[in-house]
Amino acid sequence: MRLHQAAVALAMTVALVSLPASVSGQGAAPEQPTAPWPPAQTPDGQPDVQSVWSPVGGGTQSLDPAMSSNALFQERVTGVGSRNPSRIVDPPDGHIPYQPWAAALQQELEAVYETPTRPEHIDTQTRCMGPGVPRLYYFPRFRILQPADSVVFVWDEYHSFRVIPLDGRPHIGPNVKLYSGDGRGRWEGNTLVVDTTNLNAKSRLDVVGDFFSDNAQIEERFIFIDGATMHYEATITDPTVFTRPWTMRVVQKRRPDEEFWEWACHEGERDSAESSSQIVGSDAGRN
């Protein structure tokens, strides 16, 4: 499985390294798509922000500092660190305010994610489990659709999706837990505010094991700044795991409209039980 990840990382690296060369060969930087501002309105009166969007410096390796698996791979190859700041904007020190037991667990996971000896040492992303909220918003790209009375997010990776009703309906009952939770939205000017509950917490926040529990509640703010830019802010409140609410920010840019082609993950896995058992016992590391 790690071999596979390394191959993907290598392929991405090659793509990223070769892209600027071909672009500069044409003598022009890719143009940043934009839309008129203030935005047009949808028929039901929402600010129309329908487009493909991508995070600036996306990646799900770690939040603190913000890093993609690809950047980590490059760092190991070149020996040059990327020195990204943390995605966490509150608390001001940029660190997730874990309770001591939770900090210890996260550090334990970070120490073993490349040398797993137990099933839970493997990141949920590697298992094709839904990345959930907020992790999906630092995946490479997503599409926003705005049918009447709702905002819909669709990703190509993991073929994840969320439907956020805007009609003021209550949350579903507390006994139903979902990978991306149960979001209820409202527009405040050009900011979409989503209250997300019912999280199953089966996903992690990044590869290095940052996490919350199914007691978490997330307030998400999609702050549309101009025709090209949106700030995604997620404030996570979870008294089971953290000492205080904390907030991450991911800057998103409008992308050219392009088709999302199939991105299957679990499909083709011949024997996931066998591949998991290989990590346990004397031949740990063979996988």
Added chain:
Amino acid sequence: MLRSSGLLCLAVALCLSPSPASAQTGDGDAQASENAGIPRTRDSKPDLSGIWQALNRANDDLLDHSASEGVPAGLGVVEGGEIPYRPEALEQRQKNLANRETRDTEATCYLPGVPRVTYMPFPFQIIQMPDVTTILYEYVHATRYLYTNGSPHPEGPIEWWMGDSRGHWEGDTLVVDVVHFGDQTWFDRTGNFHSDALHVVERYSLLDADHINYEVTIEDPKVFTRSWKMRMILYRHREPNFQLLDYDCYAFEWEKYYPYPGR
């Protein structure tokens, strides 16, 4: 209870539907006059948006079948009640049936292909826009994009679990051409199957605000001697505040390990 009421609805809907002849010829004008009361989009197309579900036993078996333990009886959805296998393909289908516990991609929770995803016993949500209709399925959160902007299929060969869907309107019927499949998925739990030469044409027609007549033509010269059709009704969920939930069945075996065991 749900099942029996569903079957009752099916019978009622069939009674209310346009004559089979007009439905099968796709006579758009005739359907438009009959379907004057259906919801329409701002561009005057029938509006398929909403949450829908098939209420039939096609996923158990596309054909007529008696009840067996854990499997309700079902009336078939295949026109003429027969799937026209080539002789060697029929042998393969019998092998599939014998090995279905492990060979059916439903058992491995893979993306189920088209049209099977439509009649998996789970709701799905249609979001119709002028250029593309997006379908979100509760079952393994599958997604499809039915492009209606005149774009062609991408050049193959491509093997996608859910194929590539390009649609257009014929009168009030959304006609979707689907190609670029692999050969792994089945049509049902009894091993009815196809090859990578599968070509699916779906036809979505609103009968009224809450029922879609769904017809599918299956072509696959490697497996079948001729094209064949299925037909079923899709029902709108009218429950207040109904919404899609999760069924990520491949994840069930891992869920106990996350976020942390015993915490």
